[in-house]
Amino acid sequence: MSHHIVEIQDLRYTYPDGTQALRGVSLTILHGESVALVGANGAGKSTLLKHLNGCLVPEAGSVRIGGFPLTPKTLAQVRRSVGMVFQDPDDQLFMPLVREDVAFGPLNLGLPPEEVEQRVRQALETVGAGHLADRPPYRLSAGEKRSVAIASVLSMEPSILVMDEPSSHLDPRARRQLIELLGSFRHTKIIATHDLDLALDLCPRTAVLQQGQIAADGATLDILQDDQLLGACHLERPLRLQGCPICRGQGESASA
Amino acid sequence: MAGIEASLFDLSRFDTLSRLDTPIHRLEPRVKVLTTMAFVVAVVSFDKYQVGALLPFLLYPVVLISLGDLPLGYLASKVLAAAPFAFFVGVFNPVFDREILVRLGPVAVTGGWLSFASILLRFVLTVTAALALVATTGMYDLCRALERLGLPRAFTVQLLFLYRYLFVLVEEASRMHRARSLRSFGHRGTGLRVYGQMLGQLLLRTLDRAQRVHAAMLCRGFTGELHLIRSASIGPKDVLFLCGWIGAFALMRIYDLPAWVGRAATGLVP
DSSP: OOOOOEEEEEEEEEOTTSOEEEEEEEEEEOTTOEEEEEESTTSSHHHHHHHTTTSSOOSEEEEEETTEEOOTTTHHHHHHHEEEEOSSHHHHOOSSSHHHHHHHHHHHTTOOHHHHHHHHHHHHHHTTOGGGTTSOGGGSOHHHHHHHHHHHHHTTOOSEEEEESTTTTOOHHHHHHHHHHHHTOOSEEEEEOSOHHHHHHHOSEEEEEETTEEEEEEEHHHHTTOHHHHHHTTOOOOGGGSOOSSSTTHHHHHHO | OHHHHHHHHHHHHHHHHHTOOSHHHHSOHHHHHHHHHHHHHHHHTSOTTOOGGGGGGGHHHHHHHHHTTOOHHHHHHHHHHHHHHHHHHHTTHHHHOOOEEEEETTEEEEHHHHHHHHHHHHHHHHHHHHHHHHHHHOHHHHHHHHHHTTOOHHHHHHHHHHHHHHHHHHHHHHHHHHHHHHTTTTTTTTTHHHHHHHHHHHHHHHHHHHHHHHHHHHHTTOOSOOOOOOOOOOOHHHHHHHHHHHHHHHHHHHSOHHHHHHHHHHHHOO
16 A cells, blocks of 8 residues: 555547547656646546546556556456545435445445444544534535535545545635645545645646646646746636735735 | 425425434334334225224324324325325215215215215325324435335335435426526526427436436445445334234224214213
């Protein structure tokens, strides 16, 4: 379990309707890294994520997780170590009770009931949702749903967390709590997002996708200040790196 | 559509009710299912002209509602919502069956009216008992109980998913409906044709969601079997509840108590 490296090589994928979503993506992510995956709508972020635990099968190229190539044989093992948090929590929380949902993964792993019970409690406590255990998921707020969705993945004790737009639909405080929560995790993290401020907070490294290819890959601070690159990829500086409307200009000079 | 949303909200009230903590709620779900089944079988097994002998059976729903702390008005409104079905099943009986069976003083009661009353009474009894069962047990425990009683897993899983995604589906549908009505300015839009297309849209969205849900399940190691945390075992109180009620139902079924009380009462008067 010491070297959970994600290695993607020349990955290509075309959807059945002919859309070329990935056109040769190569990316290597080391153990413990947090990487933000940014890019315009339709740049291929979600498609790339779906390859990381075999929801999609590559047309060409390969995905290796922790040294295993992703094949039908290793699929179960890989899914165990890659925890995927979906964009819409309603897709992920399909069981009638929060407790059952968080227990779903561990039960499928065939763990004994006491162990499952303990993992459920621990996962819910980690995300601060212990009091929601006996509630049905559809009656939770968006922020609560997101926390529970994360708990439902944590309970499998994955070593890699993959998230698609974790901060969407959250109010500012829920978003801040999410950022703090994610910041406290020691997992290898891959976060696809449009929330560049979140990327700045959580991920020292950023990879920019543009039309199915990696347009840039490097230190988040460098990439998010490269206006030319950001413009070409339909992005812009995170708000915190933009001029302040009150002290306009002064902020610039301070950072310069 | 606002009506559907409102009734859905109403539906979720069953969830709230099922989380109460009363002696009835604490009973093992399987026991409640079996007792309710026995109740329904006993009620529907009577002869079609029976009315009086059915009355003692009111005891069971009354006990469930009062001990289970259920709001009577709410349950009654749910029973009424389903009433048209029973009403139309029996409404022509008085027309076709004109044989006079009973005389209440000057009023002659025909077989048709008796069987109509009997159908309505049975309907109220069985539906109230079923609703009380759901309200004191909750959909989730109910499905689990049915499964443990031997209902094939395919059905219980379908039922659970139906219940879980009903809320999502209605929300999606009402969003579409709202989007349509906001741009149709009080007119009917372009009428039924648009509704047809919206239904198609809804189906496609549902299929998409089904795929995403399935992907989410696969990601967490789903192999086709839904594992549930087992809990709740049958205790002495549960056995007592089950046996007591089945015994009572048998007594009420075999002996026509109201008639017996009636005879005893009229016997007192010379």
